[in-house]
Amino acid sequence: MTKQSRATESGYSLVEMLVVLAIVGVLSLVTVPQFMTFYKQNKMRTAVRQFTSDIRGARQRAITLNAPTAISFTPGAAPSGGGVRGRYAIYTLNGGTWTMVGGYKNLDQAVYFIDSDFPVNSGPADNMEDVIFLPNGTVANLPTSPDTPLVVIKSDNKVPNNRCTLTFSTSGSFTSA
Numbered sequence: 001m002t003k004q005s006r007a008t009e010s011g012y013s014l015v016e017m018l019v020v021l022a023i024v025g026v027l028s029l030v031t032v033p034q035f036m037t038f039y040k041q042n043k044m045r046t047a048v049r050q051f052t053s054d055i056r057g058a059r060q061r062a063i064t065l066n067a068p069t070a071i072s073f074t075p076g077a078a079p080s081g082g083g084v085r086g087r088y089a090i091y092t093l094n095g096g097t098w099t100m101v102g103g104y105k106n107l108d109q110a111v112y113f114i115d116s117d118f119p120v121n122s123g124p125a126d127n128m129e130d131v132i133f134l135p136n137g138t139v140a141n142l143p144t145s146p147d148t149p150l151v152v153i154k155s156d157n158k159v160p161n162n163r164c165t166l167t168f169s170t171s172g173s174f175t176s177a
Contacts, residue, residue, distance in 0.1 A: 040157035047111040062133035068093040072125035075113040086112040093125035098124030115152040116142040137172040
């Protein structure tokens with residue numbers, strides 16, 4: 001082979017390939033943790049959206065069917081009785097009997113209810129706290145002790161904003177923070 005033909009051969013040297021691998025490695029070190037944080041935070045947002053949508057749906061169901069409707073849940077990181085944390089259900093009062101609508105729903109595995117001011121056993125489910133909506137859309141069982149009745153949802157994931165507080169008003173509406 002002549003010197004002239006070697007100069008026209010194309011390819012990458014080992015040093016060039018190592019530099020590219022080093023750049024890819026540094027970019028991975030920076031972006032993967034950010035992506036994981038984004039992913040975990042998105043799971044929290046999704047769980048809160050699902051629950052708030054179901055609260056609105058329960059209130060609308062009470063108004064539409066002209067029957068009291070409750071959303072029942074168990075606050076606490078490890079519910080008593082071996083229950084699943086983050087579990088809740090919607091019930092409608094039909095002829096004096098509470099009937100579950102659809103079945104149990106679960107928040108994401110790492111998301112659960114940590115606190116609530118609503119009374120236990122005031123509605124359809126035993127050992128669960130209930131938000132009961134009347135046919136006019138108002139909340140029937142607002143607690144009287146705190147100024148602002150609330151439900152707090154938390155995530156075990158170490159992300160910014162890993163807690164959401166839902167504050168209810170007498171009209172049945174709520175805000176989240």
